[in-house]
Amino acid sequence: MSLKINELCVNCDVCxxxxxxxxxxxxxxxxxxxxxxxxxxxxxxxxxxxVVVCPVECIDPDPDHPETQTELLAKLRRLSGEAA
Known part of the structure; x- marks a missing residue:
């Protein structure tokens, strides 16, 4: 699933x-x-x-956009212009 930044974000610019x-x-x-x-x-x-670099742990899974690993990989292939 996609990730979402929550209201704890301090705009630190690292993500x-x-x-x-x-x-x-x-x-x-x-x-x-x-x-x-x-x-x-x-x-x-x-x-x-x-998520790795976030100092305030404000990045969560986005329940409005559930996706499996397979779906995420297919999305990456679409974004990079590769055939699925």
């Missing part, structure tokens, strides 16, 4: 540059994750890098 899919951007008040781009780093890393 955005580590996202391999450019899914993280500054929102109106806190950083936000685009669920259409988030693959939880599947295909890039063993763990979501935003």
């Amino acid at each position: 955005e540059p580590v996202c391999p899919n450019k899914a993280i951007a500054q929102g109106e008040t806190i950083y936000v994750i685009d669920p259409a781009l988030c693959t939880e780093c599947v295909g890039h890393h063993d763990e979501p890098q935003c």
Whole structure:
């Protein structure tokens, strides 16, 4: 499933540059994750890098966007232009 940044975000700027899919951007008040781009780093890393670097642990699974590992990998392939 996609990840979501919650209200504990302190805008520390460490999550955005580590996202391999450019899914993280500054929102109106806190950083936000685009669920259409988030693959939880599947295909890039063993763990979501935003979660690894977040100093306040404000990144959670997004219950509005449930996806399996297989679905996340298929999304990565679509994003990178590869055939599924």
